[in-house]
Amino acid sequence: MTAPNGSHASIPKSLQDMSSSSLQSVEKSLQKDVFPFSSKRTSENTRSSKETIVSEDSEHEPVQHDDRSLSPYTTAIRAQSQTRSAKRLDLSRTQTNASTTTSDPRFEIDFEEDDRANPRSWSLKIIGLVIASMSYATTCVVAYSTSYTSAIPGIITDFGVSKSIGILGVTTYLLGMAVGSVILAPLSEMYGRRPIYIIALGLFTLLLLPCALAPNVEAILVTRFFGAFAASAMVSNAPGTINDISSEEYRALAFSIWSIGPMNGPVIGPVIGGFVFQYLGWRWTIWVVMIMSGAAFFGVAVVPETYAPAILRARAAKKRKVTGDDRYWSRYDERLEFLPLLKVNLSRPFVMAVTEPIW
Numbered sequence: 001m002t003a004p005n006g007s008h009a010s011i012p013k014s015l016q017d018m019s020s021s022s023l024q025s026v027e028k029s030l031q032k033d034v035f036p037f038s039s040k041r042t043s044e045n046t047r048s049s050k051e052t053i054v055s056e057d058s059e060h061e062p063v064q065h066d067d068r069s070l071s072p073y074t075t076a077i078r079a080q081s082q083t084r085s086a087k088r089l090d091l092s093r094t095q096t097n098a099s100t101t102t103s104d105p106r107f108e109i110d111f112e113e114d115d116r117a118n119p120r121s122w123s124l125k126i127i128g129l130v131i132a133s134m135s136y137a138t139t140c141v142v143a144y145s146t147s148y149t150s151a152i153p154g155i156i157t158d159f160g161v162s163k164s165i166g167i168l169g170v171t172t173y174l175l176g177m178a179v180g181s182v183i184l185a186p187l188s189e190m191y192g193r194r195p196i197y198i199i200a201l202g203l204f205t206l207l208l209l210p211c212a213l214a215p216n217v218e219a220i221l222v223t224r225f226f227g228a229f230a231a232s233a234m235v236s237n238a239p240g241t242i243n244d245i246s247s248e249e250y251r252a253l254a255f256s257i258w259s260i261g262p263m264n265g266p267v268i269g270p271v272i273g274g275f276v277f278q279y280l281g282w283r284w285t286i287w288v289v290m291i292m293s294g295a296a297f298f299g300v301a302v303v304p305e306t307y308a309p310a311i312l313r314a315r316a317a318k319k320r321k322v323t324g325d326d327r328y329w330s331r332y333d334e335r336l337e338f339l340p341l342l343k344v345n346l347s348r349p350f351v352m353a354v355t356e357p358i359w
Helices: 018-033 039-047 072-089 124-159 163-191 193-212 215-243 251-258 260-280 283-301 310-325 340-356
Strands: 050-053 063-066 094-097 100-102
Touching: 018 072, 039 215, 124 215, 124 251, 124 260, 124 283, 163 193, 163 215, 193 215, 193 283, 193 310, 215 251, 251 260, 260 283
Parallel strands: none
Antiparallel strands: 050 063, 094 100
């Protein structure tokens, strides 16, 4: 607490009258409350003459500083500052499903300007074809829900069931659509739109075969449920595809064009089914839908992936595999698990109904 020459010139006048024992007690109190170091550590810091600062990533020789003239308090503060600086230099690491990669922006995988893989950069012609394919495929699965009503009289006659059992086919189809939408919508966010479309629409087309060849009404009811479960991918995920490829300026127009098919599907179904049932029989109402859905399957199969997170995840994984460098990453590498996504999808309609009412 004294100056190097032993005088008390640097001490305020009010403190000069205090006894040396009082000054020592104040100094000990400050050391205990402000700088909670042990006396042993303090004496070691006082006797320490050199401090080596080595950066974690540095390849140079350690830099040495002479702290012989520094007080213990200055030494402690300086050590804490150096620790914080070292932490700031350390790159954070993110655990992904593929590997542990650094978040170094130099290795981030993202879309380039006018990148052809970016769905928002596609030409108007390609966007129009994608909208048409999605609209047609959705129309097929929706039309099948109502074309069945035209075949109910034939089913009742052939299998000798009541009208209530015949109409039950509509119920099972709508139930399958409701359940399938809840399951397949989260899957498209995990694995992308295209794999879900191909698998789901392919299953829907194949499940029409046992329905058309059904030996009894039970087979019709069961196959219609599972067929609707698969077909729900077009109803729940097609709007997501339209959102992926359209900009904010033309998004409303894109949705309006796409909705022409799904909105008119319930009307088209009974019209087509009525003519087919009258001239070809009730089983041909299913064969016609199978032909239509087969064409829709090939139309959807040629559409590239439109979900940007899935595209960037695949790019980053491919880059890591080709280069053997695990530092390449994308901002979508943290893929959510299925159950949390399912929970969000189940609760979202109720949350929106309460928090965002439409007046």
